[in-house]
Amino acid sequence: MENIVIVGGGVAGLTAGYHLSQKGIKVTVVEKEDRPGGLARSFGYGDFIFDVGPHRFHTDDQKVLRFIKMVLGPDSVSIPRSSGVYFFGRYHEWPLRLSTLFKLPPSLTFRVAKDLVHRRRRTGSSFEDYIINMYGQTLYDSFFKIYTEKFLKHNPAKIHSDWAKAGIDRAVIDKKMQANTLFSLIRKTLLPKPVETEFIYPTSGGIQLFSDRLAAEIEKNGGEIRLKAGVAEVAAGKKKVEEVTLADGTKLNPDLLIWTAPIDLLCRLLEVEEPRLSYLSALLYNAEVKGEPTMPYQWCYYGQEDIVFNRISIPRNFYKGTAPEGKTGINLEVTCREGDLVWNDPEKLSSVVIEDMRRVGLIPSPDAVKALHIEKAVNVYPIYELDYLYPLQRILNHLSYIGNLLLLGRTGTFWYNNMDHSIAAGMDAAEDIVSSQRQGIHPLYHRNDFWA
Ligand SMILES: Cc1cc2nc3c(=O)[nH]c(=O)nc-3n(C[C@H](O)[C@H](O)[C@H](O)COP(=O)(O)OP(=O)(O)OC[C@H]3O[C@@H](n4cnc5c(N)ncnc54)[C@H](O)[C@@H]3O)c2cc1C
Structure with missing residues (x-):
């Protein structure tokens, strides 16, 4: 394999890219954002660090666990879980x-x-x-x-x-x-001893550290990471992707295209029938708050309809270095559709978000919020409508004729997964590619066994 183009620099694309580049295969990762990480990226404002909602590593897969630990090295902590849910006006575990x-x-x-x-x-x-x-x-x-x-x-x-x-x-x-x-x-x-879950969290730079490290390793191995490089066109014959054009006009001719960006976008670019699949997006209200956290939870769900956010997370309860001494960062997640009224004018909700923080006891009064940063995250959750498997299967059948295309990751396979699943799929995909090179078979499609 001469040249592999990976669309999407999230954990799936980067994990595959890392393992392929380790084997001396030339990879080019193209990512539309200005940094790698995808859904597992972080935002820094001065001494505050926030992720896209609560992000921590947990896996039962020893191979994946070894890989995560190898990438983070000594720069991680292992922490017990603490999460809550708020309904009927009070907090529960x-x-x-x-x-x-x-x-x-x-x-x-x-x-x-x-x-x-x-x-x-x-x-x-x-x-x-x-x-x-x-x-x-x-x-x-x-x-x-x-x-x-x-x-x-x-x-x-x-x-x-x-x-x-x-x-x-x-x-x-x-x-x-x-x-x-x-x-x-x-x-x-009734179990005699409660089960304790351990999470792994980086001690510098938030969850972003994992992707930054992988991107640096890929470059060290001779690969290329192109940021702010959204794919604008994909040209394919009946059986082969011929050319990928980036937004700046650069043209790439991959021997193999690994696609981790949304599957419906690929369909649109290939001008094949667009599947009726859609994603939910999210607005992230990242609040810099005066004082210590008022609760021990790393994250908490809010089931009441009169509270505007669905979930909050407190990065300091993952790792204290994510906020300055005596201050707390609180991330408040509001789901919406890209392009709807809230998405287009998120500032309108700011005062409601702050007032609801007070109502649920996250802050004593609105003036405890010293700054509120708003970030937008697209394609955050796949929406599984009742008949979603039909359009998905239809499109997979269609794409399976393209011999040099491999779908991978959360949005690339319309898979409501976690980082460890994307990492496992990225590792398996790289292994399959390396072994098929040897055996002459080609993987058409790769995904974990979620629907099995
Ligand atoms: C709020 C939230 C909390 C979560 N918490 C956890 C957690 O605690 N633990 C956990 O294990 N998992 C968690 N997850 C899940 C985790 O984020 C995902 O499983 C993982 O990040 C998916 O990685 P991926 O590479 O498969 O997909 P993505 O991260 O979606 O990567 C796809 C990439 O493609 C890029 N892209 C899109 N369009 C284009 C284009 N046209 N051209 C180029 N690039 C493009 C995107 O920018 C993105 O970087 C959480 C997810 C969310 C949303």
Whole structure:
């Protein structure tokens, strides 16, 4: 393989690029932003560092864990998890514990207990069916439905159950802690020793450090990282990508194109039928706050519809060096659609965001917020509509005829995953490419076994 072009400098593209360049293969990574990292990038304002929401490494895959540790070297800490959820006007631990149920209004606790005894199984494949089967109608109505409508801006009855399967795993992170039914909630709570989840977080530069290091290694190995280099055109014959044109007019002719940018963008550029797949975007309100954190949580979900943000995270509770002494950075996430009213005018929400911070006890008064920086993140969550598998499969069938194209990563495969999954897929893809070079077979498509 002479020349591999990787579109997207997120963790999937960079991991693949690192392993390929280690084998002496020439890679060119093209990234539209001004820095690598993709969804796992960071923002610095003076001594404050924020990531795109809460970002920490956790994996059960020893190969991936060794790789993360090798990349970060001594510049990381291992920390126990601490996360929460806010509903009915108070904070609870996340993942939910049995004790949570007793802190709810008594009539609700009674109804939750009734759901546990009288379980009626639903047979549909929507998010709503899945959650009601798992947690019962009462918890669905009082938390999951409200949170999902607020977060996704969609009716949960029209969302596929894969969103629940992947989403709850994403939110819990550690498989050992996953309590996806009321029964398993009780079982986990009765365990003699609570399960402790450890996260890895960099001690300099936020989560960005991982991608910066990979990009530097790729360059050291003779590869190229092109930033502010969005792909503007992709020309392909029936069976081969011939040319990739960047926004500045540069033309690249890859032997193999690894695509980690959104899959629907590729379809648009190739002028093939555009799949009905869409992503949710997010506005990140990064607040510099006077004083110490008011809660121990690294991140917390807000299920109430009258609170404008869905989730907050406090980088200082991952690593104290992310904010100056006596100050706290708080990231507040508001999901929206790219181009909608909120997206176009995010400043309009600033005062609401600050007032809601006060209402939920994150700050004593609005003047504790010394600065509020707004960042926009596109294509942050794939939206799994009820029939999303049909357009996705259609497009995969179509693209599979292109022999020198490999799809990879979260947006590249429309996969609601975590960094460790993108890293594992990047490593596997690089291995497949190197071995297929030897055996003469070519990988058409690469993804972890999420749908298996
Ligand atoms: C709020 C939030 C919190 C998260 N928390 C965690 C966590 O705690 N732990 C965890 O493991 N995972 C977490 N994740 C998931 C994690 O961010 C992703 O799994 C991972 O970053 C995906 O990497 P990727 O390379 O597959 O995709 P991406 O990061 O999406 O990379 C795709 C890249 O393509 C680039 N691109 C797009 N269009 C073009 C173009 N036209 N030309 C060139 N480049 C282009 C993009 O800029 C981007 O850099 C979180 C995600 C979010 C959104």
